[in-house]
Amino acid sequence: MNFIPNDREPVYLQIxxxxxxxxxxxxxxxxxxxxxxxxxxxxxxxxxxxxQKAYKEMEDMEIITTVRNYQSTITTNNETITKIRHELINESLEIFIENMKSINVEKEEILEIISDRY
Structure with a gap:
């Protein structure tokens, strides 16, 4: 497990x-x-x-399932997993777009750079 907490946000959210x-x-x-x-x-x-707080949140989000007296497991619901993937993509894109706007990079230039590098 390669988890390294930072000071920018609550640890439970990082988990x-x-x-x-x-x-x-x-x-x-x-x-x-x-x-x-x-x-x-x-x-x-x-x-x-x-x-405990992180696990409770993940249970509420249906990311994990916990049955009494057993360890928690990752959801088997593919819709939830797809939703998680889209959330992470959108979070990353929003940060990226904000950063690009802050340095006045035009959309066309961003698309060109992505096309060249990806």
Whole structure:
């Protein structure tokens, strides 16, 4: 697990983003078991309550499923996984577009650069 928290946003949100990213890139597959709250807290060196908050949020978002007395698993709902992928794409694009606008790069130039580099 290669999770490195930053000081720019709450850690529980960073945990959620990390899990989403791991799902989208295929490191976590539908139905995979994820570490318990306590194990995750130890691995990433954060307070267990922070991990609990992240897991609760992910349960509410239907990203993970937790059945009593069992470890949490990644959703098997393909619609949810597709939705997560689109969310991450849109977040990244919004940041990119904001940055390009802030330095006055024209859309045509951006498209040309992307076409050349991608």
């Amino acid at each position: 959620i983003r990390y899990i989403k990213q791991q799902i989208v890139i295929g490191n976590l597959s539908p139905g995979d078991v994820i570490p318990s709250r306590r194990e995750m807290a130890v691995k990433i060196k954060v307070n267990p309550n922070t991990v």
